[in-house]
Amino acid sequence: MATIALAGNPNSGKTSLFNRLTGLSQKVGNYPGVTVERRSGSTRLTLPSAEGGHEATVEVVDLPGAYSLVARGRDEAVAFEALVGLTGAPPPDLVVVVVDATNLVRNLYFALSVLELGRPTVVALNMMDEARASGLEVDATKLEQRLGAPVVPMAARTGEGVELLREVVEEQLATPLGASPRLWELDADGEAFITDVQSSLQDRPGREALAVWALSTAATATSEGLSPHELAASPLASALERATRLVADTDEDLAAAVIEARYAVVRDIVGEVERRPAPAQSRTDRLDSVLLHPVWGLLIFAATMAVLFQSIFAWADPLMTLIENGVGLLQSGLRSLLPSGAVVDLLADGVVGGVGNVLVFVPQIAFLFGFLAVLEDSGYLARAAFISDRWMARIGLHGRAFVPLLSGFACAVPAIMATRSIESRKDRLTTILVIPLVSCSARLPIYTLLIATLFSANERVLGVLSLGGLMMFGLYGLSILFTVGVGYVLKRTVLTSPTPPLVLELPPYRAPELRSVLTRVVDRCWVFIKDAGTVILACSMILWALLYFPSQVPADFELERKQASVAQIASPEARGEAEVQLLDEAEAARVANSIAGQLGHALEPAFAPLGYDWKMVVGILASFAAREVFVSTLGLVYGMGDAADEESLSLRERLRDEVHPDTGKPVYTPLVGLSLMVFFLLALQCMSTLAAVRRETRSWSWTVFAFGYTGALAWIMAFLVYQSGRLWGFA
Numbered sequence: 001m002a003t004i005a006l007a008g009n010p011n012s013g014k015t016s017l018f019n020r021l022t023g024l025s026q027k028v029g030n031y032p033g034v035t036v037e038r039r040s041g042s043t044r045l046t047l048p049s050a051e052g053g054h055e056a057t058v059e060v061v062d063l064p065g066a067y068s069l070v071a072r073g074r075d076e077a078v079a080f081e082a083l084v085g086l087t088g089a090p091p092p093d094l095v096v097v098v099v100d101a102t103n104l105v106r107n108l109y110f111a112l113s114v115l116e117l118g119r120p121t122v123v124a125l126n127m128m129d130e131a132r133a134s135g136l137e138v139d140a141t142k143l144e145q146r147l148g149a150p151v152v153p154m155a156a157r158t159g160e161g162v163e164l165l166r167e168v169v170e171e172q173l174a175t176p177l178g179a180s181p182r183l184w185e186l187d188a189d190g191e192a193f194i195t196d197v198q199s200s201l202q203d204r205p206g207r208e209a210l211a212v213w214a215l216s217t218a219a220t221a222t223s224e225g226l227s228p229h230e231l232a233a234s235p236l237a238s239a240l241e242r243a244t245r246l247v248a249d250t251d252e253d254l255a256a257a258v259i260e261a262r263y264a265v266v267r268d269i270v271g272e273v274e275r276r277p278a279p280a281q282s283r284t285d286r287l288d289s290v291l292l293h294p295v296w297g298l299l300i301f302a303a304t305m306a307v308l309f310q311s312i313f314a315w316a317d318p319l320m321t322l323i324e325n326g327v328g329l330l331q332s333g334l335r336s337l338l339p340s341g342a343v344v345d346l347l348a349d350g351v352v353g354g355v356g357n358v359l360v361f362v363p364q365i366a367f368l369f370g371f372l373a374v375l376e377d378s379g380y381l382a383r384a385a386f387i388s389d390r391w392m393a394r395i396g397l398h399g400r401a402f403v404p405l406l407s408g409f410a411c412a413v414p415a416i417m418a419t420r421s422i423e424s425r426k427d428r429l430t431t432i433l434v435i436p437l438v439s440c441s442a443r444l445p446i447y448t449l450l451i452a453t454l455f456s457a458n459e460r461v462l463g464v465l466s467l468g469g470l471m472m473f474g475l476y477g478l479s480i481l482f483t484v485g486v487g488y489v490l491k492r493t494v495l496t497s498p499t500p501p502l503v504l505e506l507p508p509y510r511a512p513e514l515r516s517v518l519t520r521v522v523d524r525c526w527v528f529i530k531d532a533g534t535v536i537l538a539c540s541m542i543l544w545a546l547l548y549f550p551s552q553v554p555a556d557f558e559l560e561r562k563q564a565s566v567a568q569i570a571s572p573e574a575r576g577e578a579e580v581q582l583l584d585e586a587e588a589a590r591v592a593n594s595i596a597g598q599l600g601h602a603l604e605p606a607f608a609p610l611g612y613d614w615k616m617v618v619g620i621l622a623s624f625a626a627r628e629v630f631v632s633t634l635g636l637v638y639g640m641g642d643a644a645d646e647e648s649l650s651l652r653e654r655l656r657d658e659v660h661p662d663t664g665k666p667v668y669t670p671l672v673g674l675s676l677m678v679f680f681l682l683a684l685q686c687m688s689t690l691a692a693v694r695r696e697t698r699s700w701s702w703t704v705f706a707f708g709y710t711g712a713l714a715w716i717m718a719f720l721v722y723q724s725g726r727l728w729g730f731a
Contacts, residue, residue: 002173003059007079007114008098009107010065011507013126015516016156017098018062045170069113070216083117094173095121101131101138104274108266115149116209120176122150122168129155135277143273148180157513184261193246200238212258218243219255284508291383301387305406311367319363327356345548354540358533361413362525368407368414369524370517377512396491401431408438416692426497432696433706434487436684439479442627446680447472449631453652454673479681539687543625546596554593591637596621611672611722623685671725675718683714
């Protein structure tokens with residue numbers, strides 16, 4: 001099957017064209033070994049033949065948006081490797097370079113880079129409708145003559161010119177034009193360097209263009225204090241090494257020389273093919289005067305982020321509740337249809353419950369990526385990164401990290417997925433690793449239970465603020481402090497790299513295309529379900545087994561004697577209540593005897609310095625399924641039933657009344673409560689988040705590191721809280 005690659009700058013309309021060509025025949029995967037998504041689809045084309053023509057299915061691949069083939073981010077590296085054929089698949093049979101007609105200078109720079117690779121290429125001159133609306137004229141015929149490749153004027157959003165593009169693509173697949181010559185040149189030394197690097201490429205196609213790429217990559221890496229392989233991991237190692245040596249032996253800035261030479265040609269071409277109207281303030285300029293204003297812009301940005309946060313935090317909640325209720329009904333239905341035993345418990349709690357743990361995140365992911373797609377397509381997302389960059393740069397992060405970090409207050413899973421907009425691998429990793437420290441909504445039930453149980457939550461401080469509200473505010477403030485602090489440390493230790501410069505295109509404001517937005521939302525949700533969901537389901541079943549086996553109530557519980565005692569109660573209502581209480585007590589005994597209960601006893605010495613007993617440890621183990629499960633697990637181990645929640649008065653009273661069997665002192669004290677809240681604030685107690693980290697980093701090493709460092713940090717800080725409190729006499 002022939003392959004067509006769509007390449008172009010971000011915001012050039014490449015994805016709209018991809019949707020036009022492929023319709024619903026799309027699939028989303030990943031390039032081998034990296035997290036960058038590979039979107040592909042199929043289309044039917046009529047290819048000329050001796051018999052007059054035949055229909056064939058052609059694969060269309062939507063490459064990541066890139067400004068250059070010299071990569072500063074993984075997206076650009078993957079685009080280059082896919083065009084050259086270094087991603088485990090052969091190079092495309094044809095490249096369609098999508099060029100924004102309203103921004104020719106920037107777009108043609110990338111188009112020249114692609115044409116120099118020597119692959120059959122068609123230039124899709126997109127957004128001609130917007131160019132005409134602004135009075136801009138572009139001579140496509142002259143542009144075709146200058147580039148030496150077919151140029152098709154079109155507008156992907158409206159469908160204008162798409163059929164003509166299909167016809168040109170069909171012709172080029174059958175009888176492609178020869179390679180386009182390089183339209184620029186360097187001085188004598190620069191040309192000698194290009195020739196020298198070509199010698200290390202043997203007979204690889206496009207040797208000259210690859211030599212230019214190697215020199216530019218080596219020069220860029222050297223100027224930024226990086227290894228060339230940090231900018232672009234590639235099998236072209238010999239060319240990179242040769243280019244690095246040449247760059248080290250010259251004072252000439254080869255990367256800048258190549259950029260200037262290309263742009264000189266681009267400016268000459270644009271001057272010949274483009275006619276602009278008299279300068280006038282555009283709609284984009286008028287909007288930017290408000291949206292980028294030092295005061296109004298900041299207020300609008302804050303309001304926009306508040307709406308985004310609200311969409312994840314509150315608007316998704318009804319759908320999440322609906323999914324949880326549906327899972328609960330399905331579990332009840334299975335229990336009513338099948339005989340009780342290990343099989344039905346596995347199906348209901350392990351399989352259905354595990355699937356529920358996956359699906360419950362889908363509404364949040366859908367809202368987040370739908371909102372981000374609207375912001376990106378409208379042109380505002382680049383402005384948001386611009387506004388937030390001045391704060392993020394102080395801890396060494398890119399402005400694009402702001403939205404994922406903000407989203408983490410709702411849920412870390414979609415927040416980690418949102419880091420894909422960050423170009424630098426190290427900046428992206430840093431953001432992923434600190435997102436678990438952002439206090440997500442799943443921690444709220446734990447905070448609520450402990451504050452209401454162990455503190456006078458309604459007591460007024462300074463006559464205005466409630467103690468509970470003040471403590472909650474303090475916990476969120478502590479979360480922000482640790483997130484910023486750990487990010488600062490990571491950027492200067494294990495992920496050290498220069499503070500990234502903010503290089504952004506501020507695209508014109510456009511109305512988002514509903515089809516494009518919905519496509520991206522569906523893609524993101526499906527990728528999460530398919531990839532992260534498998535890990536979550538497996539962990540859910542393992543946790544179920546730990547809490548279920550052995551399934552027998554221990555012999556020393558005296559179940560038969562208690563059952564006989566309950567049967568003698570005369571009142572049916574009282575007898576019913578006693579039976580429920582007995583079942584809860586039996587379940588508590590069974591959990592205590594389970595593998596998780598035995599692990600709780602075994603791990604108790606490791607958690608005793610934090611003030612925790614084995615029952616809390618069981619709750620911590622169970623909360624790996626989801627942090628809020630800590631509350632219902634406490635209900636189980638204290639014989640309150642698994643329906644207990646943070647609002648349960650009986651559970652609060654049970655926790656207040658719990659005493660150490662040896663000393664008779666309360667188990668749950670305000671100091672223990674603070675220690676527990678700090679532990680859950682910092683520990684990565686969430687298998688869904690770990691699954692998201694694994695999926696986005698494609699590395700078990702970074703996943704283990706995230707779990708390990710947050711766990712160690714949580715233990716140390718909880719230890720300091722508890723032990724320092726004891727020293728001050730608060731135990």
